[in-house]
Amino acid sequence: MRMIIMGPPGVGKGTAAALLCNHYGIPHISTGNIFRELYKDQTEVGKKAKSYVDRGELVPDEITNLIVYNRLLQDDAKNGFLLDGFPRNTDQAKALDGYLAESHIKIDAVVNLKAPDELIIERIGGRRVCETCGAVYHVTNLKPKVEGICDKDGGKLIQRVDDMEATIKRRLGVYYSQTEPVIGYYEKKGAVIHIDGTGTIEAVNALIMKALGE
Ligand code: AMP
Numbered sequence: 001m002r003m004i005i006m007g008p009p010g011v012g013k014g015t016a017a018a019l020l021c022n023h024y025g026i027p028h029i030s031t032g033n034i035f036r037e038l039y040k041d042q043t044e045v046g047k048k049a050k051s052y053v054d055r056g057e058l059v060p061d062e063i064t065n066l067i068v069y070n071r072l073l074q075d076d077a078k079n080g081f082l083l084d085g086f087p088r089n090t091d092q093a094k095a096l097d098g099y100l101a102e103s104h105i106k107i108d109a110v111v112n113l114k115a116p117d118e119l120i121i122e123r124i125g126g127r128r129v130c131e132t133c134g135a136v137y138h139v140t141n142l143k144p145k146v147e148g149i150c151d152k153d154g155g156k157l158i159q160r161v162d163d164m165e166a167t168i169k170r171r172l173g174v175y176y177s178q179t180e181p182v183i184g185y186y187e188k189k190g191a192v193i194h195i196d197g198t199g200t201i202e203a204v205n206a207l208i209m210k211a212l213g214e
C-alpha cells in the first residue's frame with residue numbers, strides 16, 4: 001500500500017497515519033517528524049528547517065523534496081509507505097509525481113481528512129508530544145497513562161512551539177492557500193477519499209478502513 005494522508009494541521013493525520021501504518025506494515029513518513037528529528041540531531045538542514053517550522057511556514061521545496069526522495073529510497077519503503085504532511089503544495093505534488101514516474105511506482109490511495117477550523121484549533125491547542133520519540137497525545141482526547149509522561153519511553157510531554165496559538169492561525173492560512181489546492185490536483189488525477197475527521201480516533205479510523213475496503 002502506497003498512500004498519502006492529507007488534511008489541515010491538527011486534524012488528526014498523524015494519529016490516523018500511525019494506525020494505518022500498523023495495519024499495513026508500512027513506514028510512516030512524516031516530513032514534520034523528519035524535520036524535528038534533523039533539528040534534534042543538530043544537523044545543518046535541521047537548523048535551517050527549524051526557522052520555518054517555528055514560524056508555521058513551509059520549509060523550501062528544494063530541502064523538503066530531497067528529504068522525501070532520500071527517505072523513499074530506504075529499504076523499508078520499497079513495498080509501501082504512507083506520506084503524512086507531504087506534498088504540501090502543488091509544486092511538491094508535481095515533483096513527487098516525477099519521482100514516482102521515474103521509479104515506476106504509483107500511489108494507491110489519497111485520503112483527505114476534514115474538520116472545521118474551531119475543532120482544529122482546539123485539537124492543536126491540546127496536543128502534546130513526547131520530547132524523546134515524538135509520540136502524539138492530547139490533553140483530553142488521547143491522554144497518556146501518567147500525565148505529562150510518554151507511555152512508550154517515559155519521555156517528557158511538551159507543547160510544540162508551532163502548536164501555540166499565535167502560530168496555529170498562520171499554519172491554517174498556509175494550509176488553505178498552499179496545501180488545500182493539492183487536493184484538487186489529486187482529484188483531477190483520480191479518486192480522493194474524503195473522510196469526516198470530526199469523530200473520535202476510533203471512529204475516524206473505522207471510516208478510513210471502510211473507505212479503503214478493509
Ligand atoms: P507537521 O508536523 O506536519 O504539522 O509539520 C510541521 C512543520 O514542518 C510545518 O508547519 C512546516 O513548517 C514543516 N513541514 C512539514 N512538512 C512540510 C512540507 N511538505 N513542506 C514544507 N514544510 C513542511
Ligand code: ZN
Pocket residue numbers: 130131132133134135150151152153154155
Ligand atoms: Zn516517547
